[in-house]
Amino acid sequence: MTLLRTIPVALSALTRNKLRSLLTVLGIVIGVGAVIAMVSIGEGAKARVAKTFENIGTNMLVLRSGSSSRGGVRGGAGSRQSITWDDLEAVRRVAAVKYAAPVQSSSAQAQSEDQNWQTSVQGTSPELFEIRNWPAKSGRVLTDVDVANKAKVAVLGTTVVENLFGAGADPIGQTVRINRVPFVVVGVASSKGTSGFGGDNDDVVFVPITTFNAKIQGGLGRYIRGSIYIGATSPDATKAAQSGIEQVLRQRHRIKAGQDDDFRVRDLADLASAQQQSAETITSLLLGVALVSLVVGGIGIMNIMLVSVTERTREIGLRMAIGATPRNVLTQFLVEAVALSVIGGLLGVACGMGVASYLAGQFGFEFVMRADITVIAVIFSALVGVVFGLYPARKAALLDPIQALRYE
Amino acid sequence: MTTLIKATDLMKVYTMGDSQVRALDGVSVEIGSGEFVAIMGASGSGKSTLMNVLGCLDRPTAGSYALASHEVSRLNRKMLASVRNKLIGFVFQSFNLLPRTTAVDNVSLPLLYAGVYGREAERRAVAALETVGLGKRLDHKPSELSGGQQQRVAIARALITEPRLILADEPTGNLDSRTTLEIMALFQSLGARGITIVFVTHEPEIAQFASRLIVMRDGKVIADKKQTPAVADPDADAHAAAPLKLVASAGGAA
Incomplete structure (x- = not known):
């Protein structure tokens, strides 16, 4: 049995329990959605900062008179x-x-x-x-x-x-x-x-x-x-x-x-890069939070896959009786877990884009999509499915067919 | 008649704490192609263990087991799965159909592991369902079928890989008496087509439809005799589907 043939089997198993599947992937949806939205908003903020300074002029310096300091009283820039x-x-x-x-x-x-x-x-x-x-x-x-x-x-x-x-x-x-x-x-x-x-x-x-x-x-x-x-x-x-x-x-x-x-020369590019850096720092902080929620989503998938293996013990026993090898069973449950997490990832991308474009409209940002981050987010969610699906899938594959068939 | 099953001195010992339980204690049995064998015995007699070993679901502790001239008693899990897929069809007391899955999809399930997909798998599933008289219930789900129909879907699933051997564990345990007769008539017709059927039961009136009866007690075979099978005719006192009638008379002639 090829991996490709397992996909429709996995999908039909997931659609047998639509609401549960949907709730299970919610963690991944929120995680990926947050990543996509954060990155998009961060990029939008950076683009706005860049545009602001482009308006002022990127290769511009401003020279002003310095501050006065007489008798201990210091004036502001240009006071002298x-x-x-x-x-x-x-x-x-x-x-x-x-x-x-x-x-x-x-x-x-x-x-x-x-x-x-x-x-x-x-x-x-x-x-x-x-x-x-x-x-x-x-x-x-x-x-x-x-x-x-x-x-x-x-x-x-x-x-x-x-x-x-x-x-x-x-x-x-x-x-x-x-x-x-x-x-x-x-x-x-x-x-x-x-x-x-x-x-x-x-x-x-x-x-x-x-x-x-x-x-x-x-x-x-x-x-x-x-x-x-x-x-x-x-x-x-x-x-x-x-x-x-x-x-x-x-x-x-x-x-x-x-x-x-007694004068001061200011480089506006410095100011621009400082603002861009602060935007980047905030983005990477939020990205970290989003990654944590992806992991939490992965635990949710593992939980439901363990429940699923227990629930479907007899099905596993039957599949083994009619010729499924342990590897076939492992693949089936692993593909189910990955299908869940990838579906979650894709839904998350859609939700994240929706939220980002709404917020971009609210804040007056340009709506920016990073294709590389989107692909990475989906691949990462697939990876979450593999990592957290492996244990339940192994548990299913190691079942004894006789006991599995007798399981009540 | 060629020999399909040749089991010699099968031993199966379970260790439970300090005590050892001999579920199989030196069972030797030879079954030829096309035989219709009933295994009887009280619970704990070892008949289920024998079925598991014959079905390649379990390995004997000692002894040898050749199925269709292949020594299978020492194969690993993966190879046993392949043997089950190619040579054996299983029928269970509780049917074990996938819920919310159509009859055709349930029946074609073993083909998934045999590498047969798509149109060919569907064609064969339809043919198997027609053989068991369910040609008009192809897209019904288990919840839409009666117990007897569900068991016939399960038999179609057992038949689809064209196995040499069908193993049935209390196949009529959950069925009423009329449906039981239908299933037995179906088995008899399959026997007439050269398929070997071995089933476990604890009811003597079911065992009488077999052409050979093996009785077990305490992990040993205590009786093994050929018998003239009773004719399973569900139409004896009522009318039923035409194909089943044909099936029943064919079984009776064998």
């Missing part, structure tokens, strides 16, 4: 102005740095003909749109000519367009007043959605840095009161760019060895 416009030029010359764009921002009231809206006005240079990978949806972004001419032009984020001109309106060529200064709208930035920290990336108005200094901040200071966004030449070059900038600025600021920097 230390980065000058000359520093910006020096940073631009660092080898691994491709772009460097100053960003100074101020909260300001923007007005159209008939609406007004408080938003973040950011003075910057054209490089920022390259660094943050942020093209214009219509019109254009800022240019070097705008900066050089202190042009009163503005690029609006989509949220600002909606609030000032209405959804879907094309504001190009219209005038927006910021702090009563009229700016001509030259472009609308494409939508970046939420920042991943709850903020709205699109609630912003970009103006040339020179215009910002002259008209909104009120005069060019010695220091840059804001941040410098830096684009490395490639995602791999961020570390080199970071150390290069630190070296140049320490030199320029005459910071001796052992003294703290």
Whole structure:
């Protein structure tokens, strides 16, 4: 008798007790379902983190002034102005740095003909749109000519367009007043959605840095009161760019060895990988719990197979009498156990996918399926069937046919 | 008549604590092809042990047993299973049919272990069921059949591998007298076709249908004689299915 021929025999034995079979596999269903759901949600979370940082820019560094420390009172980052416009030029010359764009921002009231809206006005240079990978949806972004001419032009984020001109309106060529200064709208930035920290990336108005200094901040200071966004030449070059900038600025600021920097360079990729790591840790913890429930499911299968062997002692005796070898009987019960666990595994995959896609919808994750994990989960549940089915199957195979036939 | 069973000095000793029980104490018996043999004896006489040894379900402690010229008393479990599958068909007092399984599937069960599957297995199962007069009950489950019909399904199952020997342990123990006659008539017709049948019973009126009677007591054969079988005719006082009538007269002629 071949293994293949045993499968229909096993299935028909299992369908003789449908409810019991179903309850038996429940442990496996929950275990595999949990594995599939956890992995899918974990992957979804990772994908979201990755996407968030992709929006910000993966090869991006942010340079800010350091904290002040006077008389024991330490201010926060940027509390001590230390980065000058000359520093910006020096940073631009660092080898691994491709772009460097100053960003100074101020909260300001923007007005159209008939609406007004408080938003973040950011003075910057054209490089920022390259660094943050942020093209214009219509019109254009800022240019070097705008900066050089202190042009009163503005690029609006989509949220600002909606609030000032209405959804879907094309504001190009219209005038927006910021702090009563009229700016001509030259472009609308494409939508970046939420920042991943709850903020709205699109609630912003970009103006040339020179215009910002002259008209909104009120005069060019010695220091840059804001941040410098830096684009490395490639995602791999961020570390080199970071150390290069630190070296140049320490030199320029005459910071001796052992003294703290008066500036801070942050690599957003670090933040991204930290978040991804925490997502992975949680996923692997939950995976461990799910594996435990798979083992518990296996014990359930063993229990019911032992009951089944006892119940069907006479059937086993009969099968032996009409020619089943001990190996035939062993195979039959082993296949039954594996069939139970594999059916459980497949049901678990279905349930896990259902739960994962529901939760993905609830949390706003992307629904991600890992084919390899799915296959491993099903193989693992088959393995659980073999391991926990072996003892009952052996017990059946070692029965004495005479006693088995007489069993009441 | 060729010899099918040749058992010589069979011993079977069970050890229970300190005492030894000799279930078989030097049994020698020779049975030819086509014989219809009844084994009688009180409980504890060793008749069931003899059946188990003859059926290759158990091995004797000592002695030799040749079935169809094959020495089988020292075979291992796997080889005994193969011998049972190919040479022997079993009929039990309690039928031992698989519940919730159709007659055809029950009957074809031994073929699973003989390597015969699918359409061929089904064809043979249908033929076997027709032989026992159940050609119209192919898809009935045991719970939908009477006791006599269930036993006939069991006999069809015993026949399907075309064995040389059918062993029946109290085959009519759970049946009423009329059905008992039907089963005995069926056995007699199978005997007429050259199949050897050995059955155990404790009722003399059942044993009279056999052509040979072996009586056992305390693990020994105390009587072994040929006899003219009584004709099992369930129609003696009532009407019954036509095939059975034919069967009965054929058995009577043998």
